[in-house]
Amino acid sequence: MYNMFAYDIMETMRVTNQWLGASAQALGSYPVHGLAPNPMFRMLSAWGDVTERSFDRMVARPDWGIDTVVGEDGRDHVVEVEIVQKRDFGDLIRFRVQGRPESQRKVLMVAPMSGHYATLMRSTVASLLPDCEVYVTDWHNARDIPVSAGKFDVEDYTRYVVDFLRKMGPDTNLVAVCQPVPLALAAVAWLAEHEPKAQPASMTLIGGPVDPDANATEVTDFGRRVTMGQLEHLVIQRVGFKHAGAGRSVYPGLLQLSSFISMNLDTHTTAFRDQIMKVAKGEAGDHDRHNKFYDEYLAVMDMPAEFYLSTVERVFKNREIARNVFEIEGQRVDISKIKEVATMIVEGENDDISAPGQCLAAMDLLTNLPAAKTKTHLEPGAGHYGIFAGRSWRNNIRPLVLDFIDDNAGRPANRRPANGTGQAADTSTLEESGPTPV
Template identity: 45%
Template sequence: MNLAYYWYEAAHAFTHPVRTVSSATHYAFSIPANPLSYTAYGRTISAACELFERTTRRYAKPEFGFGNVEIEGKRVSIRESIVWEAPFCQLIRFERQGLRHKQPKLLIVAPMSGHYATLLRGTVEAFLTTHDVYITDWHDASMVPMSAGRFDLDDYIDYVIAMLRHLGPDTHVIGVCQPAVPVIAAVACMEAMEDPSVPRSMTLMGGPIDTRESPTEVNKLAQERGIAWFKRNCITKVPFTRPGHMREVYPGFLQLSGFMAMNLDRHLIAHHDMFKHLVTGDGDSAEKHRTFYDEYLAVMDLTADFYLQTVDEVFVKHSLPKGELLHRGMKVDLSAISRTALMTVEGERDDISGVGQTNAAHRLCPLIPDALRDHHLQMSVGHYGVFNGKRFVTDIAPRICAFIDRVEVHHENKAQPPYAARARSKLSHAS
């Protein structure tokens, strides 16, 4: 049995006394009452203790904490409410108090890849002024008791379908990174069932639809190692210290260590820079570092069933683009999608989902008419920049909003025949 989780818990427990002393020392050398706090020596001791405590602590799940935002020239308070819930996920709505006119509903499906949904805080904030926003808040598998049952890729697809049905047919859905596969699979299943709640549009951002296109180091690793290696080296059981004890999981700390290793030099430089900012008294720069790493270092566990099935189907077998992906024993047919408009977004420097992997969705969905498709390749951004940061706010989000507006106008134009029928007619004439 892989004992990594037990060693991780033990190491955390063993360093607790040292962390306590370090925190106390940091406090002693940073309070204004201590004259040494104004000296280079005192700031150096305080900075070293803070960095030690921050690099050895366990980070709690962050909050969205929007408070209020400016919409149409006035401050509007944001209230979070849970509108749908299941054992492994809850659906959060960001209610904008006092806003009377209706705006399009937007479901953001956050990745279940080790980080919490709050990693998409910037993504949510960019759409709060223009849409009625909902987001999936996935639960840490280590906190879900065994009595709740299992959770795999089939269940993920079921959850997306259930949420879309709950929100209704006038919903637009965005799948960020990993959810691109279950989102497009859920839409295909709904189309095959002629479900009336099929979303009006789906936007897939930096997702691994076809990892044979521009394979990254992550994709190559999965191909080289095979599913047996991942099961042997990445899966462990939750210790008795947590509610989900004995559940097999892929621990968040393993996922985080992989992400950190990919850009280790960048993280080391960032922490070294923070140390210098603290010593020189540059509080603003140090606070930016704290804010980012409070989010980045907060991780959650994934169920082994979901993790292994995703690695096998998406990265090893390429089941979706080959037309071989099954959901509850039925083949997922992407060519069934005709009522839902499609937009894809990629980053030029994405080292997780290479250029072309998300765009492949257009090739796999032939019944969607050209007028209701869009693709955007954002230059000079990596994976994180596809859904967060300056270029997302100034370039990507407005492009998505314009696409959704276009789809909304199309649905309001009652004089036009249903575009699904037009698409099928076009396809039959072409053949």
């Protein structure tokens, strides 16, 4: 019960700050203050505007914001998001482009379950839509999932990916980004051994911790320093009374956000100070660079406690994927069983979350996959976010991924343009380092 009160105290603090911001914004905006002009009132209103918006966004689920895409015919085609398979902890969704022939490239993007919504992949999805049929794993906020739905850990996550791949069929091209890379690898290995006809045609693994010890980072060092008991005591709480998932053990999104911000506190402090000055001067916009970035960055979701703790213990501490001893319900998943699924590894030279070598470690496990079906790429100068949604992704990596998909589908001569022609407008305003989706 104590942990439920702790959860509600955090929410009370958020609501209080949102109210203070709204009150300050209203107080500083009274017309009567014009009788005695004083910059204090403008600053008060600006501070309230930025504060109210920031704390309000922390509990708002962002929209995908992908309404149309330009087709090869030069016309705008309406994009509809539809649920293909609905599950308790996450859905398989499809971005269906109306009025155009169905693309031969079918891509499943496995999004991280790591504190931010799958909309963190918005610009990645938008960049692929002109050339692909895009499906995404859309994970739910744990605070909205009733306790009756049961647990959700790394094994359940892997089974969800297996089910989604089975649903989509063998012509699927899997693209996993960051945190889910090792579990997506395990899902494909399970299919390779048990349902080979349901294997995807290819998989692209981008900046994920297959072997966290291959190149240590601050993230991996933290996992080594803290015991599981300490971690559970420090970060796990029970969802408060006002949500459908009341009583569920979670790693709260607000607590995760405080950790994200503390990693770059000076940068965030400067960004908010500058934004307050811009609002006071009338130079800010509702959808300016700051608001686009922080509307996404501040929108956090609770993570199931079992998933977070089992990820730290089994992927980072015990290195079960790296040692090829990962099990599902007591049955070993042998990654060496992958013999036909073409695999591409993408890493960023300056990635400080999943450093170079951590994802490349997958190649050491794919002992029975012919070299002709493998490809690796290290993007020079790219940070973590840049390899899947920044300039490096758009200009360099995306074309390589599309070519890799075509080469291993047996139709290199029939490729659609991979140069971004007709590409939807870039919706990304996050810097190359971006939020940390792990």
